[in-house]
Amino acid sequence: MAIALPRIDVAREFLDELLRVSASEGGGVIRIAYGQGEQEAHEALRAIGSKYGFPVEQDFAGNTYVRLKGRDSAAKCVVIGSHLDSVPHGGNYDGALGVAIGLAAIAGIAASGRTLERDVLVMGVRAEESCYFPAPYIGSRMALGDLPAHTFNSLKRSDTGRSLADHMQELGFDPAAVLRGERHLSADTVACYLEAHIEQGPVLENEGIPLGIVQAIAGGPRWREGRIYGTYAHAGGAPKGYRQDAVAALGEFIHEVNLLWDRFHEQGIYTLFTFGIIGTVPEMHTYSRVPGEARFCLDTRCIDTDVRVRIGQEIDKIAQAISARHGVTFEWGADSGPNISPMAPDMQAGLHSAAERLGVPCKAMASGAGHDASAFADLGIPSAMLFVRNQHGSHNKDETVQMEDVQLGASVLAEFLCSTFGQDSRG
Numbered sequence: 001m002a003i004a005l006p007r008i009d010v011a012r013e014f015l016d017e018l019l020r021v022s023a024s025e026g027g028g029v030i031r032i033a034y035g036q037g038e039q040e041a042h043e044a045l046r047a048i049g050s051k052y053g054f055p056v057e058q059d060f061a062g063n064t065y066v067r068l069k070g071r072d073s074a075a076k077c078v079v080i081g082s083h084l085d086s087v088p089h090g091g092n093y094d095g096a097l098g099v100a101i102g103l104a105a106i107a108g109i110a111a112s113g114r115t116l117e118r119d120v121l122v123m124g125v126r127a128e129e130s131c132y133f134p135a136p137y138i139g140s141r142m143a144l145g146d147l148p149a150h151t152f153n154s155l156k157r158s159d160t161g162r163s164l165a166d167h168m169q170e171l172g173f174d175p176a177a178v179l180r181g182e183r184h185l186s187a188d189t190v191a192c193y194l195e196a197h198i199e200q201g202p203v204l205e206n207e208g209i210p211l212g213i214v215q216a217i218a219g220g221p222r223w224r225e226g227r228i229y230g231t232y233a234h235a236g237g238a239p240k241g242y243r244q245d246a247v248a249a250l251g252e253f254i255h256e257v258n259l260l261w262d263r264f265h266e267q268g269i270y271t272l273f274t275f276g277i278i279g280t281v282p283e284m285h286t287y288s289r290v291p292g293e294a295r296f297c298l299d300t301r302c303i304d305t306d307v308r309v310r311i312g313q314e315i316d317k318i319a320q321a322i323s324a325r326h327g328v329t330f331e332w333g334a335d336s337g338p339n340i341s342p343m344a345p346d347m348q349a350g351l352h353s354a355a356e357r358l359g360v361p362c363k364a365m366a367s368g369a370g371h372d373a374s375a376f377a378d379l380g381i382p383s384a385m386l387f388v389r390n391q392h393g394s395h396n397k398d399e400t401v402q403m404e405d406v407q408l409g410a411s412v413l414a415e416f417l418c419s420t421f422g423q424d425s426r427g
């Protein structure tokens, strides 16, 4: 039987409408979490879902769901989700493309006249970008009843200073349901979660491969408040061997961590190391003083729990050697790094087979960036992610993607759904 061809015209119509409602004069799009652009994106999703004959729902947190009805609506459903907010002056595809691909897939399946064994929900997720509220995956975690009240109550939007509850209420949603820990989705009602997303990086483009199938969403130790303490001294009065220079120690530390990264890389082990902020203390530093304190943030990422442990051990070893050599001490502060979220092996295999049947090249790869799929996977809901090759990265106005690649992504997704949940679909 022929595969269900995705309705790529529906994806395009949705993306065009998003651009129309959220394009910014300063370039790119602005869809602030629980702000106007995001709200209009959800209204666009509701409108297009209804236009093509699908029931549309919204949960207490304002996430929107377009439902493709299956034979047994009481069975656990399949959720195809992604976020509809964007960073300020971001691209139109980061997040929204996953919803567009979900729409194209279910519209294609509906047009083919086949009925899957269970319902599929295309979910437009709220507030994924943490630039607005400083916590990850807010919309999906609220839907899953997994945003603790103390976190929820602490969240204020970066541009308004007003609380998340306040912004939700303004749009007619129900913050009290979040505080009660209500769950719109759970492992008891969701069979699996799928998320398509632009890659946001250069790998697929450079390797000439249209799709990526994610093995795991990276986690790793992260220190936002790292400190190296030495001794402030006169730049002329403290000769070599008589100073504890915190900046010299930090420089060596950065160098050694990058050499560690080289060693992982040479062994073919996926890791990422980033010193996002470094500095001295503005109140104390000056031209002619040996710095007595240096500060750093260190973000590490990997997709293997053993590697996560090794990163911690190796960095500790490096710091001890530098402490001894320079007479400084390291203080780390809290490790705020997330756990690794592995994607479900059988879903990865199912996506690879679907791609193979369609003759679409794809690559198994890590997701260095966080995604809503983490929130689902962390609660034991089998989850998978499909990356679509894109150009010019993301979180910028030049981010782009080719519709031919979107078509391939939607085809693989539709084929996966039909082969996994179609029963008679491959007769």
Ligand SMILES: [Zn+2]
Residues within 6 Å of the ligand: 083, 094, 095, 128, 197
């Ligand atoms: Zn995103």
